[in-house]
Amino acid sequence: MDIQNIIKNLHPLEIKVLLKYTEKDELSSEKLQKELGYKEGHANQAFSWLGGKELLNVERRIPHTFYEITDLGRNFAENGTPEEKIIAYVKDNGAKTLPEIAVGTGLEQRDVGSAFGPLSKDGVLKMNAEKKAEYTGAQTPARITLAREILKKAAGAENGQLESASLSEAEKNAIASYAKKRGAADSAFKIIERETVIYKFTPAIGEVVEALKKAGITGNEIGELTPKMLETGDWKKGTFRGYNIAIPPARIIPGRTNPYVQFLEHVKDKLCSLGFEEYDGPLVETEFWNGDALFMPQFHAARDIHDVYRIKNPTHAKSIEEPWLSNVAETHKNGGNTGSRGWNYDFDHEFTRRLVLRSQGTVLSAHQLHKAKVPGKYFGIARCFRYDKVDATHLSDFYQTEGIIAGNDVNLRTLLGMLEMFAKEVAGATEVKYVPGYFPFTEPSVEVHIKHPVLGWFELGGAGIFRPEVTKAQGLDCPVLAWGMGIDRMALMALGLNDLRELFSEDIEEVRLRKAKF
Numbered sequence: 001m002d003i004q005n006i007i008k009n010l011h012p013l014e015i016k017v018l019l020k021y022t023e024k025d026e027l028s029s030e031k032l033q034k035e036l037g038y039k040e041g042h043a044n045q046a047f048s049w050l051g052g053k054e055l056l057n058v059e060r061r062i063p064h065t066f067y068e069i070t071d072l073g074r075n076f077a078e079n080g081t082p083e084e085k086i087i088a089y090v091k092d093n094g095a096k097t098l099p100e101i102a103v104g105t106g107l108e109q110r111d112v113g114s115a116f117g118p119l120s121k122d123g124v125l126k127m128n129a130e131k132k133a134e135y136t137g138a139q140t141p142a143r144i145t146l147a148r149e150i151l152k153k154a155a156g157a158e159n160g161q162l163e164s165a166s167l168s169e170a171e172k173n174a175i176a177s178y179a180k181k182r183g184a185a186d187s188a189f190k191i192i193e194r195e196t197v198i199y200k201f202t203p204a205i206g207e208v209v210e211a212l213k214k215a216g217i218t219g220n221e222i223g224e225l226t227p228k229m230l231e232t233g234d235w236k237k238g239t240f241r242g243y244n245i246a247i248p249p250a251r252i253i254p255g256r257t258n259p260y261v262q263f264l265e266h267v268k269d270k271l272c273s274l275g276f277e278e279y280d281g282p283l284v285e286t287e288f289w290n291g292d293a294l295f296m297p298q299f300h301a302a303r304d305i306h307d308v309y310r311i312k313n314p315t316h317a318k319s320i321e322e323p324w325l326s327n328v329a330e331t332h333k334n335g336g337n338t339g340s341r342g343w344n345y346d347f348d349h350e351f352t353r354r355l356v357l358r359s360q361g362t363v364l365s366a367h368q369l370h371k372a373k374v375p376g377k378y379f380g381i382a383r384c385f386r387y388d389k390v391d392a393t394h395l396s397d398f399y400q401t402e403g404i405i406a407g408n409d410v411n412l413r414t415l416l417g418m419l420e421m422f423a424k425e426v427a428g429a430t431e432v433k434y435v436p437g438y439f440p441f442t443e444p445s446v447e448v449h450i451k452h453p454v455l456g457w458f459e460l461g462g463a464g465i466f467r468p469e470v471t472k473a474q475g476l477d478c479p480v481l482a483w484g485m486g487i488d489r490m491a492l493m494a495l496g497l498n499d500l501r502e503l504f505s506e507d508i509e510e511v512r513l514r515k516a517k518f
Helices: 003-008 012-020 029-035 040-052 071-079 082-093 098-105 109-121 142-156 169-176 205-215 227-232 259-273 324-334 362-369 412-425 468-474 487-495 500-504 508-513
Strands: 056-069 125-127 133-135 161-163 189-201 284-286 355-357 376-385 397-406 432-436 442-452 456-466 480-486
Touching (some): 003 205, 012 040, 012 205, 029 040, 029 189, 056 142, 082 109, 082 133, 098 109, 109 125, 259 376, 259 487, 362 480, 412 442, 412 456, 442 487, 456 487, 480 487, 487 500
Antiparallel strands (some): 125 133, 376 397, 442 456, 456 480
């Protein structure tokens, strides 16, 4: 054993332990905290380092179980347990059904049901011929009284914990029904399992301690020279720890914006520089703005539950803004004042209020139409949600960049030129092509495809000219160009990636190495 090399690499935390204790002493984290003033982390670190130098071994491990009172348990201690509340309520109010007991005590029906079984078994309550729980006159079971005492005891403890070893068997049995291992929200106690690790020195410490004393090392050596020491001259009174100048410096990682966030900001900057105004909207939308206002029939396949995510609570909005609701409903029914025949069905005013997660960025344009200036250019970056099988080019939630251009002189050529510029300048595509498409809200409609060097051709998004049924119902009587493109897919090109899932990687090192190309 190279004693001098070991001494040179000892930390003050280790040195103080070596000089304080002998080979006969049993050491634990609690002992070091109490006698050396260490924090728990410092004690464990000292044991880890000494063990790595083969100066310390684990002697044994002592398991401990603690019951820690939860907020629910404190409520029980103060206001009574569910069993106590149920007994008191039935005793004072006579026979009641279980739902009536739940209302009267303020408990959940499931809690009343769970408590009634044991109380019935104890003979305190019974179910009469009218299916009502009634009080039998029997005394409150000892287990309930004992549980209440334990709850009060734990609530008054400094850390809210009771060690299992300090409880009698009767107390352990009483507390068992109130405790869960992971401390669920509906349990009065959380079970915590710990262990005390006992360490002992190896015979090798004799030489090490002797060498430390001979070198005059105490563990109180100065490890950091401060301005105050220089000012007062205290640095002259002490000795300094040795420094290993060969140790590499700590890795310093400068903070920077996530590359995908940089790309999103780049897209915004690009569009703003082209004179577009940004719009935004909520993630939760009504079926009205998500589809009806876009002249998408209410029986359209995309409205199926397997495509759009519905909101569980609340399920419907209270109302829809007028006159847009009436205008859109009339347009669906018979075309309204748009010159169209509409979809020829009775518009469902209940369905249109149903709440869903925004499934397409075009909903932002629907909101903007009745507020748009002519001429005017607008864009938004919308997070959308749509049921889909996740793969390299599909995610179940994704970002779209959505935009409209309103003006009396715009046409399809204007739109195609805009899309080509966008695909090349923003997505970094070198090859762009258009194919005919269908969308209920645009005519004509096109799909934009770009070529990825690895994934090949894939759809970037859809575009077209809004139908009069969409614009006139919103009070706008001029051509409106519209597009919605998958900004996640554009990011693949811009960041040189091959899989959409890489945009949301959990590997922080991979994200740090990724560099934006703009």
